[in-house]
Amino acid sequence: MKHSKKEKSPMASLRLAFVLLISLVSPTSSCTQQEKICLLRFLAGLSQDGGLAASWRDGEDCCEWEGVTCGTDRAVAGVSLASKSLEGNISESLGSLDGLKLLDLSHNSLSGCLPRGLVSSPSIVVLDVSFNRLSGALHELPSSTPPRPLQVLNISSNSFTGMFPSTIWESMENLIALNGSNNSFTGQIPTHFCNGSPSFAVLDLSYNKLRGSIPRGLGDCSVLRVLNAGYNNLSGTLPDELFRATSLEHLSFRNNELHGVLDGAHIINLGNLVTLNLGRNNFSGKLPDSIGQLKRMEELYFDRNNMSGDLPSALSNCTNLITVDFKSNKFSGELNKVDFSNFPNLTTLDLLYNNFTGTIPESIYSCSKLIALRLSANNLHGQLSPKIGDLKHLAFLSLAFNSFVNITNALHILQNCRQLTILLIGDNFMAELMPEDDIIDGFQNLQVLDIGGCQLLGNMPF
Ligand SMILES: *[C@@H]1O[C@H](CO)[C@@H](O)[C@H](O)[C@H]1NC(C)=O
Numbered sequence: 001m002k003h004s005k006k007e008k009s010p011m012a013s014l015r016l017a018f019v020l021l022i023s024l025v026s027p028t029s030s031c032t033q034q035e036k037i038c039l040l041r042f043l044a045g046l047s048q049d050g051g052l053a054a055s056w057r058d059g060e061d062c063c064e065w066e067g068v069t070c071g072t073d074r075a076v077a078g079v080s081l082a083s084k085s086l087e088g089n090i091s092e093s094l095g096s097l098d099g100l101k102l103l104d105l106s107h108n109s110l111s112g113c114l115p116r117g118l119v120s121s122p123s124i125v126v127l128d129v130s131f132n133r134l135s136g137a138l139h140e141l142p143s144s145t146p147p148r149p150l151q152v153l154n155i156s157s158n159s160f161t162g163m164f165p166s167t168i169w170e171s172m173e174n175l176i177a178l179n180g181s182n183n184s185f186t187g188q189i190p191t192h193f194c195n196g197s198p199s200f201a202v203l204d205l206s207y208n209k210l211r212g213s214i215p216r217g218l219g220d221c222s223v224l225r226v227l228n229a230g231y232n233n234l235s236g237t238l239p240d241e242l243f244r245a246t247s248l249e250h251l252s253f254r255n256n257e258l259h260g261v262l263d264g265a266h267i268i269n270l271g272n273l274v275t276l277n278l279g280r281n282n283f284s285g286k287l288p289d290s291i292g293q294l295k296r297m298e299e300l301y302f303d304r305n306n307m308s309g310d311l312p313s314a315l316s317n318c319t320n321l322i323t324v325d326f327k328s329n330k331f332s333g334e335l336n337k338v339d340f341s342n343f344p345n346l347t348t349l350d351l352l353y354n355n356f357t358g359t360i361p362e363s364i365y366s367c368s369k370l371i372a373l374r375l376s377a378n379n380l381h382g383q384l385s386p387k388i389g390d391l392k393h394l395a396f397l398s399l400a401f402n403s404f405v406n407i408t409n410a411l412h413i414l415q416n417c418r419q420l421t422i423l424l425i426g427d428n429f430m431a432e433l434m435p436e437d438d439i440i441d442g443f444q445n446l447q448v449l450d451i452g453g454c455q456l457l458g459n460m461p462f
C-alpha cells in the first residue's frame with residue numbers, strides 16, 4: 001500500500017483504512033463532489049423543495065438521495081422528481097452531470113425557462129418536464145452542436161411560447177418522441193426531424209397556437225407513428241405528401257380550420273391507421289370507398305365537418321371499429337348499406353345531425369358491445385325492433401328528432417334495456433296515445449328521460 005505524504009499521520013491512516021473498508025463492503029465509491037455541487041445548486045434554485053433537503057445532505061453519498069439513481073460506475077444517471085410539489089427554477093447545473101441520462105421533473109410547479117444546457121446535454125436521453133409552469137421560448141443551439149443522445153423530449157403542459165427553432169433539431173438525430181402539446185407555440189409544424197432523426201416516431205403538438213398549412217415535409221417522416229396537431233389554427237388542405245408517412249397509426253388534426261375532400265386514392269396509403277380524427281374542421285365531399293381498406297381502424301372521427309353523401313358499404317370492412325363519430329355533417333342515404341354486424345367491438349356510434357333516411361338497420365343490434373347510440377336529428381322512420389334488447393350494455397340511446405312511430409312498442413321494448421341510463425326519444429311518435437298500461441316495469445337504471453315535443457295523448461303510466 002502506498003501512502004501519500006500528507007496521510008502519514010495515524011489519524012489520516014485510520015481515515016484511509018475506513019474508506020478502504022467501506023469500499024470493500026460496497027465495492028463502489030460514492031458519487032463525486034462535483035455531482036453533489038450540481039445537485040445542490042438545483043436544490044438551491046427551488047423556492048419549494050417538497051422536503052428534498054432532508055434527504056439531499058452534503059455529508060452523504062448523493063446516490064442515496066431521494067429521486068437520484070446512479071449507474072454501476074456510481075455516476076448520477078437519473079434524477080426522477082415527478083409530483084414532488086417543487087417550485088422555483090430549474091438550475092442549468094443539472095446539465096453538468098456528465099452521466100445523467102434521465103431527468104424527470106414532471107407534475108411540479110417549476111417556473112422560469114428550460115435551460116439550454118438540458119436540451120443540448122451530451123448525456124440526457126429522456127427529458128420530461130411536462131406539467132409545470134415553464135415559459136419562454138426554446139433556445140436556438142449553435143449550429144456547430146455535435147449530435148445529441150436525446151430520444152424523448154416531453155415539454156407538454158407548460159406555457160412555452162415562440163416558434164420551434166430549427167437549429168434545435170439539427171443535432172437531435174436520436175430523437176424518437178417530442179411532446180410539446182398544451183403550450184402556446186406559434187408558427188408552423190416543425191419538420192426538420194423528418195429528415196434529421198431517422199427514428200422519429202411520435203409528435204404531439206396539440207393545443208398550441210400553430211398556424212399555416214400542414215407542411216409537405218411531414219411526408220418524409222417515414223417511421224412516424226403518432227401525429228397529433230389537433231386544437232391549433234392550421235388551415236388549407238391535407239397535402240398529398242402527408243400520405244407518404246405510411247407508418248402513421250394515430251393521426252389527429254381535430255379542431256383546426258382545414259378543408260378539402262378526402263382523396264380515396266391517397267388515404268389507402270395509410271393502411272396502418274388505428275385512429276383518425278379530423279373532427280371539427282371543414283372537410284367536405286364523400287367518405288371514400290377506400291376507407292374500407294384501413295382495416296386496423298378503431299376510432300374514426302369526422303364530426304362537425306361538411307361531409308355529404310352515403311356511408312359507403314366498404315366501411316363494413318373496417319371490422320375493428322370501436323368508435324364512429326360522424327355527427328354534425330350532411331351525410332344522407334340509408335344506413336343499411338353498412339353491415340354493422342361486422343363491428344363486434346363497436347361501443348359508440350354517433351350520427352347526430354345528419355340527413356340519414358330509412359329505418360334503423362337490423363345489423364346494428366348485433367353490435368353487442370354498444371354503449372352509446374345516437375341517431376337523433378336525422379330523417380329515420382319506422383318502429384323500434386325488439387332486437388334492441390340484445391344490446392345488453394346500451395347506456396345512452398338518443399333517437400330524438402326523427403319520425404319513429406308507436407310509442408307503446410318503443411317503451412315495451414326499451415324497458416328491457418337494463419343498463420339504459422339516458423333515453424332521449426322526443427320529437428317522434430307525433431300525437432300518439434301513451435300506452436294504456438297502468439304500470440311499465442323495467443328501466444331500472446334510467447336517470448334521464450326525454451319524450452318532449454311529441455304531443456302525446458292519454459295518461460302517463462304509473
Ligand atoms: C427564475 O424564476 C423566476 C420566476 O419564478 C423568473 O423571473 C426568472 O427569470 C427565472 N430565472 C431563470 C434563470 O430562469
Ligand SMILES: *[C@@H]1O[C@H](CO)[C@@H](O)[C@H](O)[C@H]1NC(C)=O
Pocket residue numbers: 106107128130152153154177179202
Ligand atoms: C412524456 O412523454 C413521453 C413520450 O410521449 C411519455 O413516455 C411520458 O410518459 C410523458 N410523461 C408524462 C408525465 O406523461
Ligand SMILES: *[C@@H]1O[C@H](CO)[C@@H](O)[C@H](O)[C@H]1NC(C)=O
Pocket residue numbers: 130131156157179180181182202203204226228
Ligand atoms: C403528450 O402529453 C399530454 C399531457 O401534457 C398527454 O395527454 C398526451 O397523451 C401526450 N401525447 C403523447 C403522444 O404521448
Ligand SMILES: *[C@@H]1O[C@H](CO)[C@@H](O)[C@H](O)[C@H]1NC(C)=O
Pocket residue numbers: 131132157158182207
Ligand atoms: C394543459 O395544462 C394545464 C396546466 O398544466 C392542465 O391543467 C390541463 O389539464 C392541460 N390540458 C390538456 C388538454 O392536457
Ligand SMILES: *[C@@H]1O[C@H](CO)[C@@H](O)[C@H](O)[C@H]1NC(C)=O
Pocket residue numbers: 211233235
Ligand atoms: C386562425 O387564423 C386565422 C387566419 O388564418 C385568423 O383569422 C383567426 O383569428 C385565427 N384564430 C385563432 C383562434 O387564432
Ligand SMILES: *[C@@H]1O[C@H](CO)[C@@H](O)[C@H](O)[C@H]1NC(C)=O
Pocket residue numbers: 256257258280281282
Ligand atoms: C368553415 O367554413 C365556413 C365558410 O367558409 C366558415 O364560416 C367556418 O368558420 C369554417 N369552420 C371551421 C371550423 O373552420
Ligand SMILES: *[C@@H]1O[C@H](CO)[C@@H](O)[C@H](O)[C@H]1NC(C)=O
Pocket residue numbers: 259282284285306308
Ligand atoms: C360544403 O359542401 C358543399 C358540397 O357538399 C360545398 O358546396 C360547400 O362549399 C361546402 N362548404 C364549405 C364551407 O366548405
Ligand SMILES: *[C@@H]1O[C@H](CO)[C@@H](O)[C@H](O)[C@H]1NC(C)=O
Pocket residue numbers: 292313314315316317
Ligand atoms: C371488403 O374487402 C374485400 C377484400 O379485402 C373485398 O373483396 C370486398 O369487396 C370489400 N367489401 C366491401 C363492402 O367493400
Ligand SMILES: *[C@@H]1O[C@H](CO)[C@@H](O)[C@H](O)[C@H]1NC(C)=O
Pocket residue numbers: 319320344345
Ligand atoms: C375486438 O376486440 C377483441 C378484444 O379486444 C380483439 O381480440 C379482436 O381482435 C377485436 N376485433 C374483432 C374484429 O373482433
Ligand SMILES: *[C@@H]1O[C@H](CO)[C@@H](O)[C@H](O)[C@H]1NC(C)=O
Pocket residue numbers: 330332355357379
Ligand atoms: C334530406 O334528405 C331529403 C330526402 O333525401 C331531402 O329532401 C332534403 O333536402 C335533405 N335535407 C337536407 C338538409 O339536406
Ligand SMILES: *[C@@H]1O[C@H](CO)[C@@H](O)[C@H](O)[C@H]1NC(C)=O
Pocket residue numbers: 406408409410412
Ligand atoms: C304498436 O306496438 C304494439 C306493441 O308492440 C303493437 O301491438 C301494435 O300493433 C303496434 N301498432 C302498430 C300500428 O303497428
